[in-house]
Amino acid sequence: MGTAKVDQFDIVIVGGGVIGLAVAYQLSRNPAYANKNIVILEREKNFGMQTSSRNSEVIHAGIYYATESLKAELCLKGRELLYDYCLRFEIPHARIGKLIVAQSGQESTLEALEKKAIENGVNNLTTIDHALLKRIEPALAASSALFSPSTGIVDSHSYMQSLLTNAEQQGVIFSRSTSVESIKLEDQGFRLSTIIDDGRLRQPYALRTKILINCAGLGALNLAAMVFDELEIADSRLQWSHALPEQLFSKGSYFDYTGRNPFTHLIYPLPDSEKDALGIHATIDLSGALRFGPDAEWYEHIDYSVDPTKAVVFARSVQQYFPTLDPFKLKPGYAGIRTKLKTEGTPSDFVIRNEDEAGLPHLINLFGIDSPGLTSSLAIAGRVESLLAETT
């Protein structure tokens, strides 16, 4: 590969999705890092081209998550931070509220959900009976619903652009088309070998950093393995790779609805706890367009294609709460992939940790950042900032 130039940084963030950008924003406004060189390395030619632009763009209230889980804590904190951020930096968003609907016989599940929400600190849900539902959402078929006034929608692209602009104004560098290929451990930190490939030119680029923050999303475990493999080479008696969680991919597809949107709220069926997913819901974007999804399907690899034949299953599922849906107006939209960590019996949670136990306090890994990662992004960034403060 020839002799590549080696630049020195204080902090390298791998991944320019919403999490890497929020971390960069958070650190860049902390006076403790005012004179630090911070760079975001992103493999794609722009920010947010993977999971961060393939989601429902919903600001979640924090209803569903296991009590005392990181998801529950950071969703609640993150939601308020995100609303404040949107107001402060004029990011298009709307607190339109959501209805979680029960069909006849499902009322006890709805009650259990409300109980969990209260345990999580979400105290503003109200139960809406059939008659009132008919007045609020005439096209909706349900026996009752929980109304969540704190749920909203956000223009995630504008949000990410704003995080990046704010971070760049504080001196953060965004290095696009830069893929981290290998990592070597050194006395003073990490040496990263990357390939910069902008489609015309492909060249190696090496850099050193004291602090490495792994926000690589679906690639986070691969990236961490680059470091842990190095540890094993350094001491072949220790199997560090066992310290890494195992990951599953859950693909979620969306269908756009080309018919009239009859709804003014987000409409969710009851969650699918077997698949650790929220069910095929109706989301409205800021232009008022309606789409349905995501479903949940276990996948071995990253594949963003949407199978058009799924329209039949989507129609059947959605017609339970929207009986007048016209199946011919469902058009394949986009798909995203959730990263789920293998756990025994509990739902997948966020993992945000420094690798102190492996003797690497300056490596911060973020694993399993699926939904509600967008909502929680600023709270996740705050968590990373606290971890760094403990070790620097």
Ligand SMILES: Cc1cc2nc3c(=O)[nH]c(=O)nc-3n(C[C@H](O)[C@H](O)[C@H](O)COP(=O)(O)OP(=O)(O)OC[C@H]3O[C@@H](n4cnc5c(N)ncnc54)[C@H](O)[C@@H]3O)c2cc1C
């Ligand atoms: C179907 C679906 C629906 C969702 N709906 C919601 C929702 O409504 N509300 C909500 O709050 N959350 C939602 N989420 C979750 C949310 O989208 C994610 O939590 C969030 O986008 C994760 O961001 P990220 O930055 O971790 O990952 P990403 O956006 O994937 O960013 C990681 C980046 O790292 C880069 N990368 C990886 N490896 C390397 C490498 N070796 N070198 C350089 N760069 C690398 C990738 O190119 C990528 O851009 C949803 C997720 C899915 C899949």
